[in-house]
Amino acid sequence: MNFGSINIKGAGGAGKAVEARRLISKYNLSFFAIQETQFRDLSLSKIRRFWDNTSFEFSKVDAEGRSGGLLSIWNATIFKKEQEVKNQNFILTKGKIVGENTDLVIVNIYGSTSKTSRRIMWEELLAVKNTITGLWLMLGDFNEVRFPEERFNSQFDAGGALCFNSFISRGGFHEYNMGGMKYTFLSGDGTNLSKLDRVLVCDNFMNKWPHASLLALGRNISDHSPLILTTTNNSFGPSPFRMFNSWFALEGFDETVRKGLDSICDSRFKDEVLATKFKAVKEELKKMAQK
Incomplete structure (x- = not known):
């Protein structure tokens, strides 16, 4: 409660x-x-x-x-x-x-x-x-x-x-x-x-x-x-994405993550801003994987 x-x-x-x-x-x-x-x-x-x-x-x-x-x-x-x-x-x-x-x-x-x-x-x-x-x-x-x-x-x-x-x-x-x-x-x-x-x-x-x-x-x-x-645990759903150490060696990985983190979120609440940026990073990584 x-x-x-x-x-x-x-x-x-x-x-x-x-x-x-x-x-x-x-x-x-x-x-x-x-x-x-x-x-x-x-x-x-x-x-x-x-x-x-x-x-x-x-x-x-x-x-x-x-x-x-x-x-x-x-x-x-x-x-x-x-x-x-x-x-x-x-x-x-x-x-x-x-x-x-x-x-x-x-x-x-x-x-x-x-x-x-x-x-x-x-x-x-x-x-x-x-x-x-x-x-x-x-x-x-x-x-x-x-x-x-x-x-x-x-x-x-x-x-x-x-x-x-x-x-x-x-x-x-x-x-x-x-x-x-x-x-x-x-x-x-x-x-x-x-x-x-x-x-x-x-x-x-x-x-x-x-x-x-x-x-x-x-x-x-x-x-x-x-x-x-x-007092009760709030569920924020599944993790936005999994991270593997091998990804850090991929060409363009740093730039892709930075692009996602630079996304704009107008919320006044830090948890919502963080969730939005995680989602943006996930979408940018998907685009990179499809190239």
């Missing part, structure tokens, strides 16, 4: 829904956590735009005015909800992965801009964790950093970080190494960077999926990076 998260900074734009669906399809997401919908009454028709034609369920928290708002949406054929807890800053959804007798607790989080409110939320989540058992996964915009190096060109709040790290330690949470972007938030003037978005998991979650991968993508539709947590 794969998970995604983004602080979308307003769920009204059609382009944002299109990008969400693209991420869901590309990364085979079964659960998508969205923060800052900025809607007081997010209608079913607007929610439906964020998913494809497959069966889905959702849970939401309305924004206060134009501030906040949460939406959790998931594949109803893969994850079955059994319990829900929510307030203005998080949606907790407990259920089971279809075919597995494992309780999974997924928490979609939007940390308040108020330091006091965030500290209250840490205590609320710890209290809930003591009463709801299962494999815990928390993802979203925590609005807090853990270490000075998680901020660039902005002030580090040592007191806030201390409380946040205490919450993580007391809750027994861990983080996967994050690939892609080092910082997940870019300020409007383009000068300040912070790692505000993250994924926290409990011991048992990490033990079940020790090789899961976490990726922070480029900020295309928001000033926050989408996060992708992949």
